[in-house]
Amino acid sequence: MFVPRSIQSNYSFREKLFSMDYILVFAILILGITSMFAMYSTAGGTYDYHTKSHILRFLVFFYYFL
Numbered sequence: 001m002f003v004p005r006s007i008q009s010n011y012s013f014r015e016k017l018f019s020m021d022y023i024l025v026f027a028i029l030i031l032g033i034t035s036m037f038a039m040y041s042t043a044g045g046t047y048d049y050h051t052k053s054h055i056l057r058f059l060v061f062f063y064y065f066l
Contacts, residue, residue, distance in 0.1 A: 020066075
């Protein structure tokens with residue numbers, strides 16, 4: 001039977017924390033960190049506009065992802 005899930009569930013914070021897919025979280029984190037270093041390297045070792053905006057967007061959306 002289909003049981004709809006919502007953000008507002010009866011799970012405690014601890015249960016939600018332990019039910020995450022840690023392999024997915026780790027893979028996205030590694031990909032994001034690698035892309036940060038790639039942007040930094042491409043910019044010639046400086047934090048120009050594109051590198052800063054990329055890092056900021058990654059951090060904000062990774063937080064939203066969690």
